[in-house]
Amino acid sequence: MFTILICDDEKIFTDFLSQKLRDIIIKGRYSDFEYNIIIKNDPSEAVGFCINNIVDIAFLDIDMPGINGFDIATVLNSKLKNVKLIFISNFDNFVYTSLKFKPFRFIRKSVVDNELKEAIESSLNEILIYNGFLILGNKYLNEKIFYSDILYIESKGNYVEIVTVNGQRYLHRTTLGDLYDDLYNYDFVRIHSGFVVPMSKIKFVRSNIVELQNGLQLKISRKYNNYLKEKFYKYLRR
Numbered sequence: 001m002f003t004i005l006i007c008d009d010e011k012i013f014t015d016f017l018s019q020k021l022r023d024i025i026i027k028g029r030y031s032d033f034e035y036n037i038i039i040k041n042d043p044s045e046a047v048g049f050c051i052n053n054i055v056d057i058a059f060l061d062i063d064m065p066g067i068n069g070f071d072i073a074t075v076l077n078s079k080l081k082n083v084k085l086i087f088i089s090n091f092d093n094f095v096y097t098s099l100k101f102k103p104f105r106f107i108r109k110s111v112v113d114n115e116l117k118e119a120i121e122s123s124l125n126e127i128l129i130y131n132g133f134l135i136l137g138n139k140y141l142n143e144k145i146f147y148s149d150i151l152y153i154e155s156k157g158n159y160v161e162i163v164t165v166n167g168q169r170y171l172h173r174t175t176l177g178d179l180y181d182d183l184y185n186y187d188f189v190r191i192h193s194g195f196v197v198p199m200s201k202i203k204f205v206r207s208n209i210v211e212l213q214n215g216l217q218l219k220i221s222r223k224y225n226n227y228l229k230e231k232f233y234k235y236l237r238r
Contacts, residue, residue: 001034001035001036002033002034002035002036002056002057002124002127003035003036003037003038003053003054003055003056003057004021004035004036004037004038004055004056004057004058004059005038005040005046005049005050005055005057005058005059005060006018006021006037006038006039006040006058006059007039007040007041007043007046007058007059007060007061007064007069007072008041008059008060008061008064008088009041009042009043009061009064009065010041010061011041013061013109014039014040014041015039017059017088017112017116018037018039020112020113020116021037021116021120022037024116024117024120024121025120025124028117028121029121030121030124033124038053038055043064043066043067043068043069043071043072044066044067046067046072047067047071047072047075050072050075050076050079051075051079054080055076055080055083056082056083056084056123056127057083057084057086057104057120057123057124057127058072058073058076058083058084058085058086059086059088060072060073060085060086060087060088061087061088061089062087062088062089062091062094062098063089063090063091063094069087069088069089070097070098070101073085073087073101073103074101077101077102082126082127082130084104084123084126084127085101085102085103085104086103086104086105086106086107086119086123087101087103087105087106087107088107088108088109088112089106089108089109090108090109090110092108094106104119104122104123104126105119105122105123107119125185125186125187128186129147129148129186129187129198129200130146130147130148131146132146132147132186133145133146133147134147134162136162136170136172143170145162145164145170147183147186147188147198148198148200149164149165149166150162150163150164150165150188150198150201151163151164151165151197151198151201151212151214151216152195152196152197152198152201152212152216152218153176153179153188153195153196153197154176154194154195155175155176155193155194155195156171158173158175159171159172159173159174160172160174160175160176160179165201165213165214176190176193176194176195176196179196180196183196186198187199187200187235189227189228189231189232190224190227190228191210191218191219191220191221191224191228192218192219192220192221192224193221193223193224195218197210197212197218199231199232199235201213202232203215205220205228205229205232208220208221208222208225210228
């Protein structure tokens, strides 16, 4: 279950936005997700809700009387590590100020129909990556490995070795190709016949080398060079 908060002092707009979100989720690839949409037209009530509840995605109008969208974002950022803040406004001059809150998106109300689908689907994808996990194991033991903890995955013949950011290594009987088919939609990329890496852990791509955030350098094969760069640059532009 994930929670979407909508806060805008105009009830007509919040009703419109909530229905659009439901339509997008129902018709999209996240239709099997359980979700709850919370609407607050009084920003002080939104603050109270944020203090006492977990919010995964927040659509916040910036220009409201008294408590504004930035005030609510301050509360959310102080409490939650991975909340997706999406500011909505009629005024482009708020864009620069909004950057200090590290928003996931800034949507102009005049074009909300054009930009909402991409914003919500990208948000849900990020949430799934952050909260998603692999289950590895046998009849004796199961291990849960969160996608966000994976540094890279290396082929080891009929096995793969999953290496995490804290240095733990897990050997699992499967092929790298089969595992990559499961991870493809979660921002993992194949850089070599023997390696798959999460794009969130890539520090930079240079010529035929990928450097990860911990300084480890992995070679990019000629076969995957253009594929990696195209997929990684699309990831950076999101």
